[in-house]
Amino acid sequence: MKIVAAEFLTSAVNPGGYPPGDLPEIAFVGRSNVGKSSLINRLVNRKGLARTSSTPGRTQLINFFKINDRFIMVDLPGYGYARVPEEVKARWGKMIEGYLKNRENLRGVCLLLDCRHTPTAQDIQMYRWLQYYRLPAAVVATKADKLSNNQWAKQQSVIKKTLSLAPEHSLIAFSAETGRGRDELLDVIKDWLQADQPRNTEQE
Ligand SMILES: Nc1nc2c(ncn2[C@@H]2O[C@H](COP(=O)(O)OP(=O)(O)O)[C@@H](O)[C@H]2O)c(=O)[nH]1
Numbered sequence: 001m002k003i004v005a006a007e008f009l010t011s012a013v014n015p016g017g018y019p020p021g022d023l024p025e026i027a028f029v030g031r032s033n034v035g036k037s038s039l040i041n042r043l044v045n046r047k048g049l050a051r052t053s054s055t056p057g058r059t060q061l062i063n064f065f066k067i068n069d070r071f072i073m074v075d076l077p078g079y080g081y082a083r084v085p086e087e088v089k090a091r092w093g094k095m096i097e098g099y100l101k102n103r104e105n106l107r108g109v110c111l112l113l114d115c116r117h118t119p120t121a122q123d124i125q126m127y128r129w130l131q132y133y134r135l136p137a138a139v140v141a142t143k144a145d146k147l148s149n150n151q152w153a154k155q156q157s158v159i160k161k162t163l164s165l166a167p168e169h170s171l172i173a174f175s176a177e178t179g180r181g182r183d184e185l186l187d188v189i190k191d192w193l194q195a196d197q198p199r200n201t202e203q204e
């Protein structure tokens with residue numbers, strides 16, 4: 001898939017602020033500072049589209065970016081940042097869950113993990129949650145430029161084991177620095193968009 005146009009659409013804290021219309025959406029979720037904004041910038045090859053920060057916990061909004069006038073990339077607020085009050089954490093959790101659970105035009109979710117770390121309890125919980133709601137998903141291991149091939153081979157099995165990764169979910173090594181994994185991830189996203197399966201958001 002070739003990305004020829006990318007523009008910031010809007011930021012939202014609740015469903016009232018989500019962009020109207022029914023373009024399919026692809027969401028990116030993960031711990032604060034895992035590299036979500038950098039990944040989006042690399043996918044569209046535009047450094048300043050999504051704001052990146054070396055200070056974790058900055059993005060407290062859901063950011064929507066329109067791609068090729070065809071679909072929307074959604075940068076969800078990062079979870080797991082320790083230095084915020086419980087009340088704020090609860091609000092973030094609700095924001096993320098509310099979006100993932102109810103957004104009808106959601107077509108796929110990328111769960112981002114730092115390739116160097118063992119997935120945290122929250123990462124595991126998020127992964128289970130995506131499975132529970134049967135959302136098409138992929139696991140993306142970010143900052144892959146920080147590991148040698150050997151180290152990555154080892155980390156790959158740690159991540160697979162810790163998550164009990166299902167065979168239908170790809171694990172993609174990604175680097176916003178080098179562009180590693182970009183084509184592979186864009187292929188996965190293209191498949192989700194082509195499948196265009198309407199979601200059943202009704203509770204069982
Ligand atoms: N070496 C390296 N650093 C990265 C990569 N992706 C992100 N970072 C750094 O990690 C920090 C957090 O990135 P950001 O995209 O803002 O994370 P977010 O909070 O998940 O949106 C920044 O200092 C980035 O420069 C990567 O692929 N390689």
Ligand SMILES: [Mg+2]
Nearest residue numbers: 036037051059
């Ligand atoms: Mg960010």
